[in-house]
Amino acid sequence: MATLVEIDDSSSSNYDKLKDLCKENIIYFTNNERNxxxxxxxAFEQLFENIGNIQPLVFKLCNVYHLYDFDPSMPGNGYRSxxxxxxxxxxHCIKICNQMAANRDSFFFRKTFYTKEIESCNQVMNTxxxxxxxLCLLIGWSEPGMLFSGNDTAALELMMKIEPSKLCPFYGRCLAFQFNESLQPALKTIAIMMAAFSEVYYNENGMLARANTAWNCSKYMLNPELRARRIVNVIQYSSIEFYKAFLFLGETELLKSLPNLVSPTVAINRLIAIPSKPFLYLKPNGQLFEIQPPLCHIxxxxxxxxxxxKTKREGMLAENPGSGILPEPxxxxxxxCHGGGFVSQSSSSHESxxxxxxxxxxxxxxxxxxxxxxxAPYPRxxxxxxxxxxxxxxxxxxxxSTAKRVIMAGDSAGGNLSACVALKCIEMGFRVPDSLFLAYFPCAIxxxxxxxxxxxxxxxxxxxxxxxxxLKAYACSPDIYQDSLYEYKLKNIAKPKDGTSEDFVENIESSEEALELIQNPNDDSQSVITPVEEVIMAAHERRQSRRFSTMLTETAENISSAITTTFITLTGGTAEEDISDSEDALNEVIEETPLPIDLPKLPEDPFLSPYFANDDIFKQLPPVHIVTVHMDPCLDDCVMFAKRLKELGKKxxxxILKGLPHGFLNLAITCKEAHEGSVLCAQRIADLFKEIEMCEC
Incomplete structure (x- = not known):
């Protein structure tokens, strides 16, 4: 049975409860003579005022959000979210107020701590x-029932011009309040690692020692305001290379080994290499067609x-074919198709x-x-x-397998690509996948x-x-895409103690060389199965893979070591510390800009954005099952994609799952609710296969 998102329209009782708690605390602390x-x-007076400001806006959205649902039985869209x-x-505020009420008479009451908590709540409420x-403006700019705005430029300006300082509390004391409590520690850990890694990544004066990296993690854990300021600046100004480098931490041997410890054992888990050479394919109409390998960009x-x-089957590629009778295919x-924003991750990072x-x-x-x-941008x-x-x-x-029944499954960027492949098969007259399983994917780039x-x-x-x-990295051509023009703001530059210009140039060259390899993390140092002569991994690629592994050093002993080791590769630096005495500018919010609205125009290409396919092709898509989450920035993409299929009479x-973030499948081994979501996805895929089998009868 589908998991529904339930929005309580009578939640005003919680608003009244919070107002009462604010009044009580205002009276208590006004009459209290402590410093x-x-x-x-x-702070409580301001919170009380903010409740009065936000409540009418919430009720205004409640009056219309049902108009944008996919189906009355499956309520969910960005307004509801x-x-x-x-x-x-x-x-969350009520919880803090109750904690304060329980402790405020204690001799050990931490008044400064709770003052910061309430002030942070006020900042969140203002934002x-x-x-x-x-959002109320968006309603007027969109056609009835449409979640895509009719005034993209103005709507984008609304998003991009929100001051960075207003976002800080969402990465500090109020981090991840919108998600399940069991997920919050994992999300907080990711935020701490991002802040610490950014300090290492943008330190141009040498490599921080491993012990200092551990200290960086601890200071961002203990000081949420410092963590928030750094993260807000990083997400505002960093280039895609920082994002790729940070996500690359998930590809370290330490984290890649986790599935071996916590995931089920499988009989087959092997890399194969699909040769880059033409081959003949028999189309459903009986016509032979020569399939050409991709050539664009690279x-x-x-x-x-x-x-x-799970099972080793007859004819299957295997390192040890074994003996005896094997099950039939x-x-x-x-x-x-794995996710990763089109710029990162691999099958290995989704292995769990x-x-x-x-x-x-x-x-x-x-x-x-x-x-x-x-x-390798679109369409590679x-x-x-x-x-x-x-x-x-x-x-x-x-x-x-006999491939009698085939399902394409993808999450996030992989969901977009799966839908695009199905559309391309329709256009080319190839066999279309029997069904599509798409998880929290963007349908409109x-x-x-x-x-x-x-x-x-x-x-x-x-x-x-x-x-x-x-989106820029994937959808724009290489001559249009470029690194962030604002990344220089993140650099922590101090006067170097020693070294020559030649040393600097050498480090730059090694950094670019390492990044070039990171841009294609699909190289794998494992042995690759080659059961037939065509399936051969090129020798030079294996050498590159081994070279890359060497550059990344040995398996990290802990997360702090992994951060440090990876950054050595990225910078070509040494383990000698060279720290500026001046305050790192990245720890202060850079207020001088919202980013300018100079984003390049993106084509309405159906093989880039499947939502833009014309009706004649779109209505030929196979049955689709979509799993998304209530707090996903791609939720409305999923809803609009499903609504269009439904309008065309497609199955x-x-x-829409509650309390989980975008990318929850990658968190399935860390959280019970994320694991339950992954189990639901597997069940939905099984249901699709059953439906296909029933249609064959």
């Missing part, structure tokens, strides 16, 4: 008021894919939940390691996935702010700056 009581009383954000924040005012290149299966096959799916479904899964932007990834998909159909026996995309202003995983950089179902 600091005046400040905390003033922001109402839910406010409701959850009111509950939420601004966001809700903007020329011919071997394409890696990971085969994961499976009639089903899953082609998986893919293993679980493979065991639960007992169906072979082929996860494709497509080339990443900005080195889509063309590689199409090439890999047709190759898998033609060589299904090596995957332990465009600068079109939706109510849900406003969530990126307060999202700790895909904030607005990172999201726009990812489409949707689950």
């Amino acid at each position: 600091g009581s005046t400040a905390i009383a003033n 922001y109402v839910s954000v406010v409701d959850l924040f009111i509950a 939420l008021v601004l966001c809700l005012e903007n 020329g011919p290149a071997s394409l890696n894919a990971r085969l994961i299966a 499976c009639e089903n096959l899953i082609i998986h 939940y893919l293993r679980d799916w493979a065991v639960r479904l007992d169906i072979p899964i082929l996860s494709i390691d497509y080339s990443l932007a900005p080195r 990834a889509m063309e590689e996935l199409l090439f890999a998909y047709i190759w898998a159909l033609s060589n299904a026996a090596y995957l332990g 465009a600068w079109s702010p939706t109510p849900a995309r406003f969530l990126s202003l307060i999202d700790p995983l895909i904030p607005l700056g990172f999201m726009t950089n990812c 489409v179902n949707m689950d």
Whole structure:
């Protein structure tokens, strides 16, 4: 049964409860003669005023948000999400007030701490008021029922011109309040690591010692305001290379080994190499067609894919084929496209939940390691996935399947690519996947702010700056895309003690060399199965892979070591510390800009943005199941995609999960609710296969 998002329209009782708590605390601290009581009383007076400001805006959205749902039985859209954000924040404030009431008479009452907590709540409330005012404007700029704005430029300005300082509390004391409590420690850890890694990444004067890196993590854990200021500046000004480097920490041997410890054991978990050479494909109409390998942007290149299966089957690629009678090939096959904003991650970083799916479904899964932007922008990834998909159909026996029934599954960017591949198959007359499973994916790569995309202003995983950089890196041609012009603001520059210009140039060269390798993390130092002569990994790619592993050094002993080790690769620096005595500018919020609205125009290409496909092609899509989350900046994309399919009479179902963030599948091993979401995804894929089988009868 689908998991519904329930919005309580009568939540005004919580507003009244918080108002009463504010009044009580105002009276208490006004009559209290202790030092600091005046400040905390003033903070509660402001909070009381903010409640009165935000409540009418919430009620205004409540009157219309039902008009934008996919279906009455599945309520969910960005307007509902922001109402839910406010409701959850009111509950967060009530929790703090109750804690304060229980401790304020104690001799050990931490008045300064609670003053900062309430002041932070006021800052969040002020920003939420601004966001809700903007959403009310969006309603007037959009057609009835449409979540994409009819005035993209003006809507984008509303998002981009919110002052950075107004976002700080969402990355400080109030970090991740909108998500399940069990997820909040993991999200806080990610935020702390981002702040610490940014200090290492942007220190141009040498490498911080490992002990100091651990100290950086601790100071950002103990000082939420410092962490918030640094993160806000990083997401505002950093280039895509910082984002890629940070996400690359998930590819270290330490974190890559986690699935071996906590995920189910599978019989097959091997990389294969799909050769970059033409092959013949028999189309459904009986016509032979020569499939050409992708060539755009980076020329011919071997394409890696990971085969994961619970059961070793007859004909399947395996390191140790074994002896005896093996089970017959499976009639089903899953082609998986990983997420990562088109710029990062791989099949390895998604291995934890893919293993679980493979065991639960007992169906072979082929996860494709497509080339990443900005080195390989659109349409390279889509063309590689199409090439890999047709190759898998033609060589299904090596995957332990007959490919009688095939589902393409993808999350986030991978969901977008899966839908685009299906549309391309329709256009080319190739066999279309029997069904699509799409998780929290963007269907429109465009600068079109939706109510849900406003969530990126307060999202700790895909904030607005990172999201726009990812879209630019993938959708723009190399001559248009460039690194952030504002990244210089993040540099911590001090006068060098020693060294020559030649040393500086050498470090720059090694840094660029390392980044070039990071841009294509699909190279894997594991042995690659080559059961037939065509499936050969080029020798020079293996040497590059080993070289890359060497540059990244040995397996990190802990997370702090991993951060330090990775940064050595990125900078070519040494472990000698060279710290400026001046205050790091990154610890102060840079107020001089909202970023200018100079984003390049993006094409309305259906193979870039599947939502823009014409009706004749769109209505030929196979049955689709979408799983998204209530607090996802891509929620409205999913809703609009599903609504359009429904309007065209296509079979489409949707689950909107509560309390989980975008990318929850990657957090399945850290949180019970995320794991339950992953299990639901596996069940939905199983349901799709059952529906396909029933249609065959």
